[in-house]
Amino acid sequence: MRKTVAILYGGRSVEHGVSINSARNIFQYINRKKFNPVAIGISEKGEWYQTKEVTADIEKGEPLSLILNAAAPSFKAKTKKIVPDIIFPVLHGTDGEDGSVQGLLQAMNLPMVGTGVAGSAMSMNKLVAKKMLKLAGIPVADFLAFSFEEQSSIRFDIIKKKLGLPFMVKSANLGSSVGVSKVKSEKDFKKAIQEAFRYDDSVLIEKYIQGREIECAILGNDPPEASLPGEIVISKKYEFYSFDAKYVDGEAVQIKVPALLEKRVTEKIRTLSVQAYRTLMCADFARVDLFLSHEGRVFVNEINTIPGFTNSSMFPMMWQERGISFSDLITKLIDLADQRYKKSQRINRGYSSLLKY
Ligand SMILES: Nc1ncnc2c1ncn2[C@@H]1O[C@H](COP(=O)(O)OP(=O)(O)O)[C@@H](O)[C@H]1O
Numbered sequence: 001m002r003k004t005v006a007i008l009y010g011g012r013s014v015e016h017g018v019s020i021n022s023a024r025n026i027f028q029y030i031n032r033k034k035f036n037p038v039a040i041g042i043s044e045k046g047e048w049y050q051t052k053e054v055t056a057d058i059e060k061g062e063p064l065s066l067i068l069n070a071a072a073p074s075f076k077a078k079t080k081k082i083v084p085d086i087i088f089p090v091l092h093g094t095d096g097e098d099g100s101v102q103g104l105l106q107a108m109n110l111p112m113v114g115t116g117v118a119g120s121a122m123s124m125n126k127l128v129a130k131k132m133l134k135l136a137g138i139p140v141a142d143f144l145a146f147s148f149e150e151q152s153s154i155r156f157d158i159i160k161k162k163l164g165l166p167f168m169v170k171s172a173n174l175g176s177s178v179g180v181s182k183v184k185s186e187k188d189f190k191k192a193i194q195e196a197f198r199y200d201d202s203v204l205i206e207k208y209i210q211g212r213e214i215e216c217a218i219l220g221n222d223p224p225e226a227s228l229p230g231e232i233v234i235s236k237k238y239e240f241y242s243f244d245a246k247y248v249d250g251e252a253v254q255i256k257v258p259a260l261l262e263k264r265v266t267e268k269i270r271t272l273s274v275q276a277y278r279t280l281m282c283a284d285f286a287r288v289d290l291f292l293s294h295e296g297r298v299f300v301n302e303i304n305t306i307p308g309f310t311n312s313s314m315f316p317m318m319w320q321e322r323g324i325s326f327s328d329l330i331t332k333l334i335d336l337a338d339q340r341y342k343k344s345q346r347i348n349r350g351y352s353s354l355l356k357y
Pocket residue numbers: 141168170174175176177178180206207208209210213240241242289301302
């Protein structure tokens with residue numbers, strides 16, 4: 001029996017377009033002997049549709065409703081009912097990678113690929129993630145955090161004294177370098193803070209790590225396995241890995257898989273990446289982004305719980321380098337999620353039956 005896999009894509013996120021590119025690949029390369037893929041697109045407005053394939057024209061699909069019944073969860077379209085065996089959320093950023101969609105699926109008892117509610121929420125929030133990593137003894141760049149109410153008390157001279165120059169300003173809860181700025185002088189400072197608060201009520205200011213940008217792909221659960229690290233070499237034209245460097249300028253970066261590193265450094269990166277993955281309660285897969293400073297120190301920057309699957313994405317490339325094809329990688333992810341779901345069924349959730357009511 002082929003398993004029906006609902007591929008969720010699009011979404012209410014600045015990364016809507018990236019998600020479409022990722023999901024298109026998953027829909028194309030999923031092993032159809034084993035799985036029956038169903039494409040479910042979420043428009044930028046947040047409407048859900050079943051589409052024939054993964055497409056940018058999500059709204060041309062059939063509108064869907066979710067049957068709110070955890071005993072027999074299903075989606076209803078005008079002409080048919082979809083009963084998924086498993087959901088594969090290929091959503092990046094807000095509402096898709098931050099635990100909200102995961103919560104909806106969990107409440108409907110729908111098995112899903114990837115990290116659950118708590119891990120997604122923690123990983124997506126840069127402030128929470130950094131606090132958790134620091135608590136676990138994993139090196140992160142020094143940081144300060146401010147809420148919107150504290151905005152007037154953020155003083156350039158004090159931050160410069162504490163973190164040095166330049167420093168990085170970021171929104172706590174976003175991706176794709178939106179709301180991220182590098183501050184080199186007091187002149188950049190005000191703009192950077194305003195930009196970061198445009199997207200969130202909480203802002204992070206970090207010590208700038210001069211060095212190389214390294215990524216490590218993690219796969220599996222008991223135990224998770226780390227790929228060889230890859231490197232993103234950013235053109236000197238850019239001050240950092242900005243939105244334009246990521247998505248607009250095709251010439252901005254050079255990708256190296258694997259990264260040219262000393263064996264000792266490679267092992268350090270792999271170990272720290274697995275530790276970070278465990279600390280942030282990740283499941284099935286994730287991409288850990290790190291910095292290797294010019295002095296040779298490794299810092300974890302962030303974890304992406306639904307990394308990109310586009311043609312230029314590091315996650316599938318890093319596994320290809322290890323001999324796992326795109327298609328086998330998708331099969332592996334679905335199998336991992338399936339095993340995890342079966343295992344979770346042993347947990348007693350029938351709390352109410354303990355009481356007479
Ligand atoms: N502490 C830092 N030191 C040096 N560069 C940084 C630092 N933090 C972020 N950057 C740069 O900004 C980019 C985006 O920041 P990141 O925290 O990864 O946000 P996003 O989730 O939007 O990708 C990084 O890839 C890197 O180029």
